[in-house]
Amino acid sequence: MAEELRAAQHEIDMFIRLIPLITLVDNSAANYRRAKDDEGVHSVVTDSSDRYIRFPTRSSEFTTIRVQAATELCSVGEQPFSGKLDPQDQKIVDVEELVNLCTGIEEACVGFAKFNFFQIVDATDNFSENRIVGWGGFGTVYKGHLPSGLTVAVKRVDEHATIFGFKSELQLAKLHHTNLIRLLGWCIHQKERALVYEFMNNSSLDRHIYGTFSLRS
Numbered sequence: 001m002a003e004e005l006r007a008a009q010h011e012i013d014m015f016i017r018l019i020p021l022i023t024l025v026d027n028s029a030a031n032y033r034r035a036k037d038d039e040g041v042h043s044v045v046t047d048s049s050d051r052y053i054r055f056p057t058r059s060s061e062f063t064t065i066r067v068q069a070a071t072e073l074c075s076v077g078e079q080p081f082s083g084k085l086d087p088q089d090q091k092i093v094d095v096e097e098l099v100n101l102c103t104g105i106e107e108a109c110v111g112f113a114k115f116n117f118f119q120i121v122d123a124t125d126n127f128s129e130n131r132i133v134g135w136g137g138f139g140t141v142y143k144g145h146l147p148s149g150l151t152v153a154v155k156r157v158d159e160h161a162t163i164f165g166f167k168s169e170l171q172l173a174k175l176h177h178t179n180l181i182r183l184l185g186w187c188i189h190q191k192e193r194a195l196v197y198e199f200m201n202n203s204s205l206d207r208h209i210y211g212t213f214s215l216r217s
């Protein structure tokens with residue numbers, strides 16, 4: 001009898017020791033499910049708070065590292081990028097950083113200038129459809145006329161386009177070559193982002209090669 005009681009006591013002790021382990025496994029499973037449900041993005045839960053790291057489903061996308069309320073953007077495998085994201089819709093909200101970048105380039109590059117938004121509106125006839133000359137990966141391109149008589153191409157960046165396309169186009173400001181289109185200026189006004197280029201009258205290379213229909217007015 002005493003032997004049986006000891007065995008029962010031993011089993012109860014074992015069970016009590018297992019309870020924390022079972023709870024831990026259960027929490028991890030719940031957190032993993034919660035992270036997986038988050039916008040269909042692969043996630044890894046780092047602890048039981050709302051700290052987690054989300055990985056993209058495609059390698060070309062960004063990794064979002066969220067530590068509680070703060071969200072930062074970085075390319076896969078890189079250090080977090082300093083631009084901040086609006087956690088609601090993942091839009092870039094740190095316009096200040098872009099303005100600083102443009103201003104810096106403006107100071108360093110002769111012929112690259114800031115345009116007032118109203119100059120852009122005037123030049124493109126308020127982004128008239130008749131002025132559209134093409135669409136690119138991150139915006140619509142309009143033919144514009146400046147008061148000086150210069151004809152320009154105004155690239156109006158889509159509201160939802162990321163900061164990266166804009167940043168890489170800015171590199172053009174540093175390059176001056178007869179075979180390269182000149183980047184003449186920039187404009188950032190509230191949600192609007194635009195780049196101003198010299199207008200290339202002879203249309204794009206693919207139109208020369210394939211002779212496709214031109215929208216140019």
Ligand SMILES: Nc1ncnc2c1ncn2[C@@H]1O[C@H](COP(=O)(O)OP(=O)(O)OP(=O)(O)O)[C@@H](O)[C@H]1O
Nearest residue numbers: 133134135136137138141153181197198199200204
């Ligand atoms: N400086 C320019 N002068 C005249 N037309 C232009 C000029 N820049 C762009 N376009 C027209 O607008 C179209 C879109 O140009 P954009 O540079 O936005 O995109 P892309 O070079 O085709 O692609 P991506 O955005 O991926 O670089 C071009 O195909 C061209 O027809």
